[in-house]
Amino acid sequence: MFEIENLTFKHILHMDHLCIDRQITCITGPSGSGKTTFLRMLNRLNDPDDGRILWNGNDIAQMDATKLRRKVVMLKQTPVVYTGTIEDNLQIGLQFSKRPLAKQEKLKEYLKKVQLDKQLNDSVAKLSGGEKQRLCLARIMLMDADVYLLDEPSSALDKETENFVIENMVQFVKENNKMLIMVTHSPAIAELYPESILEIKDGNCEGYAYE
Numbered sequence: 001m002f003e004i005e006n007l008t009f010k011h012i013l014h015m016d017h018l019c020i021d022r023q024i025t026c027i028t029g030p031s032g033s034g035k036t037t038f039l040r041m042l043n044r045l046n047d048p049d050d051g052r053i054l055w056n057g058n059d060i061a062q063m064d065a066t067k068l069r070r071k072v073v074m075l076k077q078t079p080v081v082y083t084g085t086i087e088d089n090l091q092i093g094l095q096f097s098k099r100p101l102a103k104q105e106k107l108k109e110y111l112k113k114v115q116l117d118k119q120l121n122d123s124v125a126k127l128s129g130g131e132k133q134r135l136c137l138a139r140i141m142l143m144d145a146d147v148y149l150l151d152e153p154s155s156a157l158d159k160e161t162e163n164f165v166i167e168n169m170v171q172f173v174k175e176n177n178k179m180l181i182m183v184t185h186s187p188a189i190a191e192l193y194p195e196s197i198l199e200i201k202d203g204n205c206e207g208y209a210y211e
């Protein structure tokens with residue numbers, strides 16, 4: 001659970017009090033309203049000018065940022081893919097988070113979760129934007145974090161693939177007792193999880209649309 005208390009950041013965010021306590025949260029809102037900036041604050045890619053963010057009761061400003069980011073993982077809007085193979089790109093998240101590498105069977109299982117029909121030794125050089133997005137999603141799922149912050153995770157996917165991938169992500173989060181907070185512009189996704197919607201407008205948020 002995240003609690004936001006009297007948060008301000010530049011001219012962009014100003015929130016008195018906000019509690020994010022649902023397992024799945026979809027952040028929606030107009031372009032430029034501060035959604036990405038807010039998401040970045042939850043794993044200290046941005047720090048507030050004023051106010052506090054508590055995660056499970058602890059002020060994240062007092063936590064080591066690197067350790068926090070191993071538990072609260074963010075997938076940025078433009079996913080980063082490294083030169084090499086599909087396998088290299090899956091294992092690198094585990095290396096970054098100082099976890100043991102995964103067996104090939106497990107890597108293949110996660111490629112299926114994101115509907116990426118590629119071989120582990122295929123090069124990433126020719127992947128499409130949507131394939132890169134799915135590869136990065138599989139990479140962070142493997143990292144076994146407590147919280148997943150996803151910024152427009154399905155922006156490059158067609159509707160059918162989007163549904164499959166997001167539903168698998170949600171299932172993964174529920175089965176493994178994790179938390180998912182995703183920024184989405186997709187009305188289809190927001191419609192699927194109506195009780196999860198938090199709308200940010202002009203840098204502020206009044207809470208879940210359905211209390």
Ligand SMILES: Nc1ncnc2c1ncn2[C@@H]1O[C@H](COP(=O)(O)OP(=O)(O)OP(=O)(O)O)[C@@H](O)[C@H]1O
Nearest residue numbers: 010012029030031032033034035036037038183185
């Ligand atoms: N570090 C920064 N310094 C100053 N202004 C910034 C910074 N980061 C973002 N902004 C500005 O803050 C506003 C909110 O940006 P943000 O990316 O959070 O919006 P968003 O709701 O995610 O938008 P979109 O839906 O278009 O992705 C924008 O006007 C942006 O230009």
